[in-house]
Amino acid sequence: MSDQGAIPDATEALPVVRTGESVAELAFQMPLIDHHCHGVQTGTATDAEVELLATESDWPAPPGTSVFDNPFGITVRSLCAPLLDLPRHCTAEEYLQRRGELGGTEVSTRLLASSGTERYLLDTGFRASTITTPHEMATLTGSATDEIVRLERLAESIAPGCTAAGFASAFDDALEAAAANAVGVKSIIAYRYGLDFDPARPEPAQVTAAAGRWLTRIEAGSPGRLADPVLLRHLLWRAVELRKPIQLHVGYGDPDIVLHRCDPSHLTRFAHATRTTGAQLMLLHCYPYIRQAGILAQLFPHVWLDTSCAVSHTGPSSETLVRESLEIAPMHKLLYASDAFGLPELYACGSWLWRRAVGLVLDEWLADNLIGAADARRYVKMLGRDNAVRAYGLE
Template sequence: MPPALDGGSIAEAVAAVSLVDHHCHGVMREPLDRAVFESLLCEADAPGQWHGSLFDTQVGFSVRRLCAPVLDMAPHSEPDEYLHRRAELGVDEVTRRLMRATGISEFLVDTGFLQDRVTTPEDLAVLAGARAYEVVRLESVAAEVIAECSGNTFAQTCRARLEAAAHTAIAFKSIAAYRVGLDLAPERPSDADVLIAAARWESEIATGEPIRLNDRTLIRFLIWTAVDLGLPIQFHVGYGDADTDLARGDPLLLMPLLRATADCGVPIMLLHNYPFHRHAGYLAQVFDHVFVDVGLAVQNVGRRGAASILAELLELAPFGSVLFSTDAFGLPELYYVAAMQFREALATVVEERVVQRDWSESDSRRIVRMIGSQNARRAYRLDS
């Protein structure tokens, strides 16, 4: 391996860098049986009749390879043995061990998904021995508001609720890709259009429809309200569970909105991006306010795949626009696997560039620090 600037290897330098996980969720604190554990491993709903055990996936194998030693077991221990040891140690001890071994110093936690089943950002911070900040999901706020007030007061109440949240939150997030797709009209909707859309949503709920925001006008209203408040805005892009229509999750569909927000001074964070990560890299190059990652994909595609997609993201994306995230939910194993495979992937990519003399050793070390934490600190103003 080529030497790092401090005399150690590049891999050692990557292993030592502190990470900022700019998008994740909480962990579950109750004991889990095998079926529930497997259902949380990847984007499949559960072990299936046809695809079988979800331990037989890239992420399942990675859990056994990487997490077992943290629990005092041999790598590649059998799933039932691993789960027995997990139960023996207890959920909190397993969580503390795995989370504190990630080398993640800050967690930016999306609190808008199954909030009642997972840890709060504050609890996560204690378990991980790190700092945690809240990311407020726009569609969840809208659902809370429409359940409490009429369509006539929806816009006013939403604005007030989001303004209050902005005092303590680190960012906002939209799951427009799940609800309506990313081909959003770039214009700010008029007050009249928002009023009509909110009244229509209220009427649908009154007929027994579930409270689920699927209206393009209201989602655009939420996004522009968030833009006005000045915090970074995260967008789910690409890879997700069966609730999303992947074809409508291509980040290139966001180009009109990215043009419209280019001069607003608000960072736009494109999350996950796989299999559209090259598209995301292009957007990060042509729009100064766009940041990108390959979170969630890293732990799901295996060691070789993680290095490949990270290298492909870095083909076009400016190095100052690339971030780290886990998008981990429920299982502390996912934070650990994501962090370790990201480090392995980053070391592989950087070492190759240095060996081929494309990058200098000093530049490689600087880029590792940027991608690992410095870019996120700057974009989210973590040090201010």
């Protein structure tokens, strides 16, 4: 590939494999299912908005610096610049200027097309008014798009009309309606409390009392943000009863988190408690706890994991993360995801970096005769799309 107009061909730098087709070539050719993402920002983002969307921080970079010198920003200037008719490794100023000239729709169209994604599963519960809906995403990309319902946002949306005694029933009705056309749900209990929660299902009286405390605070003028551990557990257990995949934030995220409380090993007792329910636990991001997540995925038949946004945000070093995810987890428990929010660059870079890493690792195993060629090709397809089809029942 040339330096302009297309993402560079990663296979040029990969080791030669002497047995059949390179896995890296297959990794870059196959369509992906992005099982966890959020949609792109509508309209044309300002330079300041791009800078904020390019990091998990809530605060701008210090004066005189730019997030385009972060690992993700460096990757954007390498991989996405050619797609916007710029030379690789252009400056941040050049990139932002060209982005503004093209406009949000054109930038999104080009970058999303480069990701090679055939299906998107969108979490619609975060800043939904600023990003594309599932229908808008499908129209923009031409790819099938499904919804993931965020439990906490759903509860917050019904709170103003609820009484303490009626909260549980009202949430049940709202969840049934929202989940009817969704392929899964998501909990951010890691953000709102931590993964070290009591794994037991709360008693009805506990739920009513907790709802009363929460609704009283809302009536007194407090924000409606749901952080009560009893209510968070109640939402999670109601989701278990749906017997649909439950996405759980793990590890790396914005400044809301207390990182050590987002270690997935805290979920061990909850995994035991839900093992025979039919629900699937989808561990998202997992950095820096990828090995802990991999152990849970090996031990429990209903636990899965991805490396999603950590791949984009580690940029040139992302192969290390993907390699860790392949250390102990069964191949049938790993999924691809970008966790992209707002910036189409997150889709483009997440896809390219993940494809590169999987291709490098599996081709290395193949070259060392540690894996057969047929298995290598089968595994890369499982990781990129087939596992998501099975987990979410997409066919």
